[in-house]
Amino acid sequence: MKTLIIGEIINNNLSSGTLEILGKAKSLELDVQVVTVGSDENPSIGVDLCKQTYLKRQNNSLNLSKAATKISEIIKNEEINLILGSSTYMCRDLISFLSVDLNSSPVSNVIDFDVASGNVSTVNSINGGESLYKTKINSDQSLLLIRPKAFDPVEVNFNDDFETIDLDGSDLEVFDIFIEEKSGPQLEDSKVVISAGRGMVDKENLELIETLASKLNAAIGGTRAIVDAGWMPYSQQVGQTGKTVKPDVYIACGISGATQHQVGMKDSKFVIAINKDEEAPIFQLADLGIVGDTLSVIPKLNDNI
Amino acid sequence: MKIAVCAKQIPDPANEVTYSNGTIERPEEQVLDDTDRYGIEVALQLKEKFDAEVTIISMGPSGTQKGLQQALQMGADKAVFVDDESLKGANSLMTANVLSELAKSLSADIVIFGTESTDGYSGTVPQQVSRYLDLECISYVKAVEINDNVTLTRQTVEGSEKLNMPEKCVISVTAGGVEPRYPNFKDIMAAKSKPIEQVSISDLSINTTQNLEFIDIETVENSKSGEKITDEGEAYQEIVNKLKELKVI
Numbered sequence: 001m002k003t004l005i006i007g008e009i010i011n012n013n014l015s016s017g018t019l020e021i022l023g024k025a026k027s028l029e030l031d032v033q034v035v036t037v038g039s040d041e042n043p044s045i046g047v048d049l050c051k052q053t054y055l056k057r058q059n060n061s062l063n064l065s066k067a068a069t070k071i072s073e074i075i076k077n078e079e080i081n082l083i084l085g086s087s088t089y090m091c092r093d094l095i096s097f098l099s100v101d102l103n104s105s106p107v108s109n110v111i112d113f114d115v116a117s118g119n120v121s122t123v124n125s126i127n128g129g130e131s132l133y134k135t136k137i138n139s140d141q142s143l144l145l146i147r148p149k150a151f152d153p154v155e156v157n158f159n160d161d162f163e164t165i166d167l168d169g170s171d172l173e174v175f176d177i178f179i180e181e182k183s184g185p186q187l188e189d190s191k192v193v194i195s196a197g198r199g200m201v202d203k204e205n206l207e208l209i210e211t212l213a214s215k216l217n218a219a220i221g222g223t224r225a226i227v228d229a230g231w232m233p234y235s236q237q238v239g240q241t242g243k244t245v246k247p248d249v250y251i252a253c254g255i256s257g258a259t260q261h262q263v264g265m266k267d268s269k270f271v272i273a274i275n276k277d278e279e280a281p282i283f284q285l286a287d288l289g290i291v292g293d294t295l296s297v298i299p300k301l302n303d304n305i
Numbered sequence: 306m307k308i309a310v311c312a313k314q315i316p317d318p319a320n321e322v323t324y325s326n327g328t329i330e331r332p333e334e335q336v337l338d339d340t341d342r343y344g345i346e347v348a349l350q351l352k353e354k355f356d357a358e359v360t361i362i363s364m365g366p367s368g369t370q371k372g373l374q375q376a377l378q379m380g381a382d383k384a385v386f387v388d389d390e391s392l393k394g395a396n397s398l399m400t401a402n403v404l405s406e407l408a409k410s411l412s413a414d415i416v417i418f419g420t421e422s423t424d425g426y427s428g429t430v431p432q433q434v435s436r437y438l439d440l441e442c443i444s445y446v447k448a449v450e451i452n453d454n455v456t457l458t459r460q461t462v463e464g465s466e467k468l469n470m471p472e473k474c475v476i477s478v479t480a481g482g483v484e485p486r487y488p489n490f491k492d493i494m495a496a497k498s499k500p501i502e503q504v505s506i507s508d509l510s511i512n513t514t515q516n517l518e519f520i521d522i523e524t525v526e527n528s529k530s531g532e533k534i535t536d537e538g539e540a541y542q543e544i545v546n547k548l549k550e551l552k553v554i
Contacts, residue, residue, distance in 0.1 A: 008462070010462070062441065062443065062459075062466075062468060064442075065435075065436070065441060065442070068436075087428075088462060089444065089445055089460065089461060089462055090462065092428055092429060092432065092444075093432050093442065093444055095429065096429040096430075096431075096432030096433045096436065097432060097433075097435075097436045097442075099397075099398050099429065099433060099436075100398065100401070100433050100436035100437055101436070103398070103512070103513060103514075104398070104516055105396035105397050105398035105399065105513070105516055105517055106397065106398070106427075106429055107517060108397070108426070108427040108428055108429060109426065109427070121520065126322070126324075126522075127321065127322060129525065130524065130525065131522050131523060131524050131525065132522065132523045132524075132525060133324075133327070133519075133521075133522055134519075134520040134521045134522070134523070135517050135518065135519060135520060136517075136518040136520050137516060137517060137518070138516050138517075138518055139514075139516035145428075145429070170441065171471070172441050172443075172468055172471060173468065173469070174466045174467065174468055175466070175467050175468075176458075176465075176466065176467040177464070177465075177466045178464040178465045178466065179463045179464045180463065180464040180465075191553075192553055215554075216548070216553055216554065224480065224481075227481060228480050228481035229481075230481070234447060234460055234479060234481070235460075235464075240426055241420065241421065241426070241428075241479075241480065248551065248553075249548070249551055249553055251544075270547075270551060271531075272544055272547065274536075274544075278533075278535075283533060286531050286533070287531035287532070288531055288532050288534075288543065288544065288547050289531060289532065289533040289534065290533075290534055290535075290536050290540045290541075290543065290544065291533060291534065291535045291536060292535065292536025292540055293536070296536070296538075297536060297540060297541050297544070300541035301541050301544060301545065304541060304542075304545055305545060305548070305554055
C-alpha cells in the first residue's frame with residue numbers, strides 16, 4: 001500500500017515518533033515515503049530507507065494550512081492510500097486539515113494498525129488502557145494519528161539526500177518565539193521518571209521531587225491537574241493530553257491515577273506508586289505500592305539515597 | 306463580533322465510560338465537558354472587551370440540556386444544537402462538518418474550542434472546522450492577553466509562540482489556558498430564560514460519511530497487583546531496596 005508518513009524534526013534529525021512509525025511501516029512492507037514539515041535551515045533528515053521530501057516553512061508565520069495543501073497535492077499525485085503521523089501538536093493539525101481535503105475521518109490515538117487485502121484496521125486504547133477499540137477504515141485514504149512509543153523506532157542512517165520545497169508564509173505573523181530550555185533528563189527518553197500529582201499538596205513541595213530526581217538522574221513529569229494549576233509547564237504533562245513515557249522505572253508521587261494519566265505511563269516497565277488513598281487506581285498499575293503520605297516518604301528517600 | 310463556542314454534553318466523567326456497539330452510551334442527563342469551559346471563558350473575556358455576541362454550538366443527544374444550561378450559566382447569550390439519530394456515533398470529520406455548518410449559519414467571526422473532548426478525545430475537530438470554514442486555525446492556545454489587540458500564545462513542541470488574533474479564525478484553548486468563571490445564583494437564574502434552539506440536520510449541508518467501522522472492543526487485563534505496603538515510617542526502605550535491585554542506584 002502506498003504510504004506517506006508526515007515527519008517531524010527534533011534536534012536536526014527526524015523525531016523519535018517519526019522513526020517509530022517508519023519502523024512499523026517497514027515491518028508491514030508498505031511502499032513508504034516521508035514528507036517532513038519543519039522550519040530548520042539545514043536539517044539532516046534524509047533516510048537510507050525511503051524517499052524523503054522536506055516542506056520548509058517560515059517560522060515567522062503560522063502556515064500549517066499551506067503545508068497541508070501541499071501534502072494533499074502530493075497525496076493525489078502519488079496516489080497515496082495511507083497517511084500516518086505521530087500524535088504531536090503539528091501532526092494533529094496537519095492530519096485534521098488533510099482529513100477535510102480527502103473527506104476521510106482520521107483515527108486518533110492509534111496504538112497499533114494493520115493492512116490486509118487493501119484494508120486498514122486500527123487499534124486504540126480506551127478507558128485508560130483497560131480496553132482496546134478496533135476499527136476498520138472504509139475509505140480510499142486512511143489517516144492515522146499514532147501515539148508516541150506505540151512501536152519500536154527503526155535504525156536509520158541520516159543523510160542530506162532529499163528534495164526541499166519552500167512553502168509560502170501566511171499573513172499570520174508569529175512573534176516572541178520561546179524555546180524552553182531543556183536541561184537535565186527529558187521525559188521522552190529518560191530511564192527513570194518521577195511524576196507529581198495533587199498529593200504533593202503545594203507547589204513548593206515539588207522541590208522534594210527535584211531533589212530526588214537529581215539523585216536518580218530522573219526526568220520530572222506531572223498530572224494534568226497540577227499542570228492546570230500552574231505548578232509545571234504543559235510540556236511536562238504525562239497523560240492523554242500530554243506525553244507518553246515508557247521508562248524503566250516510573251515513580252508516581254501523590255497521583256491517584258485517573259485514566260487520563262494512566263494512558264501516558266502504563267507501559268513503564270516498573271511502577272512505584274506512593275499515595276495516601278489505599279483505593280487509588282494507580283495501585284492497580286503499581287509493581288510496588290506504598291500506602292502513605294508522599295510528603296513524608298520522599299524526604300526519607302532523599303536522605304537515604 | 307460574533308463568536309461561536311463549541312460545547313459538548315458528555316456523560317458525567319465521575320462515571321466510567323460505557324460503550325454499546327462501539328458508541329459511547331449517553332444518559333438523558335449529560336454535563337458540560339470541563340474542557341469546553343476554557344473556550345467559553347475566552348469567548349466571554351472577548352465579549353467583555355469587544356461587545357461580542359457569544360453563541361454556544363453543540364451536537365449530540367440533547368437530553369435534559371443540562372450541559373447547555375451550564376454553558377449559558379457561565380454567560381453565553383444563546384445556544385444552538387443539532388440532535389439527530391443519523392449522527393449517533395459520528396466520527397470526528399462528520400462532527401466537524403456539522404459544527405462548521407452551525408458556525409456558518411451564525412456568520413461567526415471567531416470559533417472557539419477546547420483542544421479535545423473528555424469522552425472522545427480525538428483532538429482533531431477544531432482544526433477540521435477551520436478547514437471547512439477556510440479560516441486559519443490557531444491551535445493549542447495557552448494564554449490570552451486582551452488589549453486593543455488580542456494576543457494569543459500557542460503551545461509548540463519546543464516551547465511557545467505568540468500571534469495577534471485575526472478578525473476571523475478558529476481557536477482551540479488548552480486546559481489551564483485561562484481560569485473559567487463560576488456562575489453565581491443570578492447567572493444561574495438568568496440562564497433559564499436564554500434561548501436554546503434546535504437546528505434540523507436537513508437545513509445543513511453535510512457531505513461526510515461514516516468511513517470508520519466499529520469492529521470490536523476487547524478488555525485487557527491491566528492489573529499488575531504488585532506488592533502493596535502500608536507506610537509506618539520505614540516503607541521508604543522498600544523503595545531504596547527496589548531501586549538498588551533495578552540498578553537505578
